[in-house]
């Protein structure tokens with residue numbers, strides 16, 4: 001039996017050295033994790049974007065550590081090859097490096113994830129250092145930090161002026177120096193992301209940060225066209241999944257309501273010769289509902 005080689009934090013570094021691009025997608029459940037893993041996605045990020053995609057809340061702030069643990073467990077069961085990264089949700093790492101370490105430890109111990117991710121630059125470097133020093137691989141996240149949405153007021157591209165670009169580059173350097181194994185750059189102009197990527201030895205993973213990053217990440221519901229309320233400039237819909245799935249749901253409703261589904265071919269027959277006997281009989285005992293545990 002051939003064993004698939006697991007993607008690890010160090011293997012992402014080797015991919016950068018080889019110039020091999022890294023494909024990352026968010027995942028929140030077993031079914032999609034299995035499909036992505038089988039398709040060759042290198043890293044499955046259990047992002048706190050699950051707040052919007054799965055829970056239907058307006059931003060990532062209400063997502064809890066227990067929410068991330070629950071979804072990461074499911075994703076880990078589906079990921080045979082991909083590295084699973086668990087996002088540290090709002091207020092799970094901002095209070096102190098010690099609390100952050102305890103929570104990062106829970107994410108690894110209780111889920112089987114291979115790494116954690118947290119947002120922040122210079123301001124979170126000490127926390128990254130503390131977690132990484134404990135042997136927990138940390139993915140950084142600079143540029144737009146959605147957990148700061150209340151402070152930012154809106155989701156905006158970061159680093160658009162020379163001064164802001166210099167701050168972003170400083171953030172990226174601080175996170176690498178603190179021991180992160182890779183770095184997400186979110187919503188930054190491509191020349192800035194290009195310079196960060198060239199200046200770091202750890203791989204950069206861009207989302208709205210242009211083509212020069214070492215890898216790319218998208219929220220799966222965006223790239224499948226399942227989320228249609230709005231389309232950020234950087235999102236490519238690889239399929240109009242919302243339309244395809246809606247058509248299937250409509251077709252299902254039509255088939256059920258018209259009585260066309262299920263057909264007898266999609267139903268269970270009785271044993272040979274039993275159907276006729278059964279139809280001739282009319283005892284209430286024989287009409288009793290099937291008990292749990294029957295074979296499908």
Ligand code: KIV
Nearest residue numbers: 026047048049184207
């Ligand atoms: O939560 C998330 O999905 C993320 C990615 C967008 C990078 O942090």
